[in-house]
Amino acid sequence: MDIYKLITLNQPYATFPQALYKILSEGHPWIEWNKDGTKIRYNDPDRLMRELQALGFKAQDSASLSKNFNDYGFKRLSDARKSRYDPWRSNWTVFAHQNFLREHPESANGIQRRRSRRPRSQSKKSSPCSDDSSW
Template sequence: MDIHKIITLEQPCVTFPQALYRILAEGHTWIEWNRDGTRFRYNDPDRLMRELQSLGFKAQDSASLSKNFNDYGFKRLSDARKSRYDPWRTNWTVFAHQFFLLHDRESSDAIQRRRIRRPRNQIKKASPASDECIW
């Protein structure tokens, strides 16, 4: 299924995790679960934003996508954004959340948005490790 999807009223995506779960359930090659279903990865952030937009979310750029992941408590385990231009999409960004699991949709539906106010002068952490050690 592509960007122009028909969304039924029976299954609206209310939250970011629900929309993300729906995209993962469609079985794309650019976004997938790991073997045990505790992590997922994607290699096309632009496609992810288009898919989220088709489900009614206002993800316009990578900053708003990152904000959604952070607001819902997802942990970035690797980051392909800092790699060089990748025309073959071989670099993956990996995320995990303790309640976002392949075989437990009910717990992922219960994930709530959280807001954490951080001091402006807080030092950022170093970038995550490479995909080989986490996937």
């Protein structure tokens, strides 16, 4: 069974975009839509990870959070991690996706995980020393 299916098995929000849309719809002050509903921003990645964990996702650190955004094709428009420590959480990280829109919640259902697979070589590269006939 695919490990990514195991992570989201038996949870009401089967994909990261669906869970993210649910969190946004709850109206938290630390995550919000922009005025036209085409971008999202958050200033508390730890809180976002806790909310995702409560929905059954295994987000453990900022790297896994970024990986989810990247795997689903979100584009990072700004990054609060590159700024100095901000105890007042005034720096925001902004993401956008062409199909993740406030006015069209059903479009989040169509966003699929992008998985790039590295091509595996079918045969080993031979070298002068790797000739089996010498054994």
